[in-house]
Amino acid sequence: MKPRLIxxxxxxxxxxPQGGEGREPILIGDDEVEALRLVDxxxxxxxxxxxxxxxxxxxxxxxxxxxxxxxSAMVIEGRPLVVxxxxxxxxxxxx
Numbered sequence: 476m477k478p479r480l481i482x483x484x485x486x487x488x489x490x491x492p493q494g495g496e497g498r499e500p501i502l503i504g505d506d507e508v509e510a511l512r513l514v515d516x517x518x519x520x521x522x523x524x525x526x527x528x529x530x531x532x533x534x535x536x537x538x539x540x541x542x543x544x545x546x547s548a549m550v551i552e553g554r555p556l557v558v559x560x561x562x563x564x565x566x567x568x569x570x
Contacts, residue, residue, distance in 0.1 A: 479506040479528050479561060490549065490556040498554045504561040507542035510535050515543075 513524035514535070525532045549556040
């Protein structure tokens, strides 16, 4: 995986909804959080976000899409959300 620049890492790493204790957590990569921060929070275009992260616009789109799905699942299913380093997430998926 091509390295991605994370300019402003999340200050929190675990989000546990009330009643969500003990449920299987959803893992979200720090690159997904960074893409969401740049596009949704700061209002950058995907092209601008891609330049900031040092990746292609397609990669930003995939990160934003995946991150939004994970956030939606957390809210709808009431599951905990855990922010992990992207390289750690890819090794978890491969195992």
